[in-house]
Amino acid sequence: MALPPEIVEKILINCDGRTLLAARRVCRQWRTLVEYLSKKTALWEWCCLEEIPKKELTQYLIHYNRDDPSIWFFIYKNWMTWQNIAEVEFEIVLSPAEIPRITCIDVFEEFIAVGSEDGRVRIYDEYWKPLIMTRHQAEKVAKVTFFYSDSILKIVTAYPKALIVDDLYGDGYNHLIIEDVMSHSIYKDYICYQKHGGRLTVEKLTNANNDRLLEETWFARVYSPKNITCINMWNGVCTVLVSNEVRKVDYDSKNILPASIYTEKCLLNFSSIPNSVTSQQIPLILRDDIIIVLYKSENSVDKEYMEVIMLEGGAKYSKKLFNTTEVLDGTITCICLYGNTLVLGVDRGIVYFYHVPSWKHFTIKEYGKKIIIGKHPITNIVVRETKQQRKFYITSSFNIHEVIGFCSSF
Template sequence: MIFPLEILEHILLKCDGKTLLTARKSCKSLRDTIDYLTEKTRLWEWCCREEINPEELVEYLPKYEAYGKEKWLYMYINWSSWETIEDVTILNPILSPVQFQKISSIAVSSDHIAVGSEDGRLRIFTKHWAPVFEHRIVAVKLTKLTFIDYNDYNDINNLDLCLVVAYPKGISIVAFNGIRNYQFDILDIISHSVYNNYICYEKVGGRMTIIKITNHYDRREIQEIWFTRIYSPGCITCYKMWNGKCTFLINSILESLVYENPNITPMEQMQRITDIKFYAPLIIDSSTTQILRDNVIISVYKNNGSDKTSQPDIIEDYVEIIIIDKYKRHSKKLFNMWEIFRSNITCIFLYGNTLLIGTDSGSLYYYHISNWKNFDLKYYNHRQVICKHPIIVIQAKENEKERKFYICSKFTVHEVSGFIPSIY
């Protein structure tokens, strides 16, 4: 018996996304019907917004702006595939064709790759490693690179790039439009965080500032929108800008600020979230503690036995994960890093529903993140040997058919592609 088309359409509109993908793959008739509904309704947008965590959508959406209405279908296919990493074909790492010396940082957009080195040199390439731009920023190590003020569609069709380049005690905002470059320096900086075209930085003396970068005719302009000062004995442990909110860990107190609020004043007060009691003592002025998005804190504690002030029951290397729920409560997880990895963690990277951990032995561990409260560091979904050197930076790029990771050691850049199942 064949259902009338109207009844079939009504049934399909009630299905979830994974059921629709299965039906779409089963036969040409169902595929045509679902594709017809895709054109006439917001079918896949509904599926994405109902099933994908909103925090993940924030990361995915800029990657698919160039695909028009079909972006929601591509986004859902990619997301659902990485929900089960075992079903994704993760290829062996490929070395970049460009030779580097003493790599210290890397940043990736849809069509460009920026590489920083320990001698202060910044080099920008296309996604096929054709050179685009090279400039010596400073004479010291570039510690971090971040693309700002772009979306992936414009990045593909224009050559108007802007990066935040960090180095010890300073950052530079570097813009390049294919003809000339512009550089603005901010010195005496201890740390910083970037999200879209906003930068939060901590200066010597405890002053915290948030600035906004705007594009005015042929140059970037900087607008200061907020500042405060952290007085002793208060001390910034770490902070993270994410989707309109900046989260601060001050000693063991978690606070936040909504910086995209149109009514924000320069002296707006941060909102206290909760006090956190860490099992392992926090290390000030280090990269061992980081906030992932705004609700997860990861602290990597290395105890070599020489610290006499450490708690006596901590005798090995630990990873401590703090999870903040919507009611401002927190829970803790503690893992022994040596028991799990037989090496030390050197890099932690979260993209969408995938967490990657790099180690000093060159191994990369993949985790699917569905619920942080059920997360167990011991049960990784995939392990891959990338190189024989410590992994220092991980970046991600995504299109409609693959999710590609750029894994960087001090000596080279490795590309790892994860292809989604063939369900088109």
């Protein structure tokens, strides 16, 4: 005997997200009941907040309009779909844009920015229609980044020794230049950059009377023989690797002051790797809790390794070391972490997709999907998520491929 709809509602309102997705597929009546509850209550928002790890959810929300209450269902559905990458349907599309010597790429909303060796930055819409082309310097573009400041979409172009901040539809002349920059990181409307001499600065970009102003939030100086290896801004925390010491500062805190001390410090003990391999050690801060170190050798015959360092707060951390030569068809040239998905690109044009429910149980052998993109080294991987798909823009020096993962229709 079928249950009355009122009883089914009371049952569903207490279910987790996985059960609700399954209920939608029972029959039309159950699907209608779930959709009715979704409109009547914040059902899917509760599921997202309770089940999706906070650090993952932070990344997903960047791609959605927070004023649209329906986003929570799609966020949860996409997150659940990518729990099993082997079942995700992929489509590979070659970009029609002809761009010489691609060096970097970024995507945001419906915009795509591509930098090249000749110093040009080309901006397209999502259908690869050309919109803007700029060239501030005749040097290689190291990095391009979109970000919002006071509701104005801007783009930061990084050259070998300077950062240039401009409005997306600016006149090409009224831009802000930060000189003598060695490395930088951007999150929302904050910029952290390192200058020669070891000065590290966090600044917030604002617009006052249509003029771009940088408000210094925090600074520090790192003296020799130590040096800043890499920096990463993420969700209110700036993580800095100084030689083998991790330092953190809460740059978005109300109590932050210039020259104030770091909120956390952690001394790392990197793994002992044979000298033949450690001719090159490349650390990457993927998030405020994950650092990956690549141990490479100039001799391609030697083995190469990847070390995953999991920061646990304070001075505590754990780590895992993998021999990538035994698993991957090539050496790692690019790494992208998006929510629960880790993507590794190698020098033979192959991309590996991993689902990472827990870094402590992560193993490099268990990749969910292996996709051959081409024959050239993968140099950049960025992600755009929509309600129906995750689209990975994967570049080499010569081509841009869109690898589209379609989400299940629950």
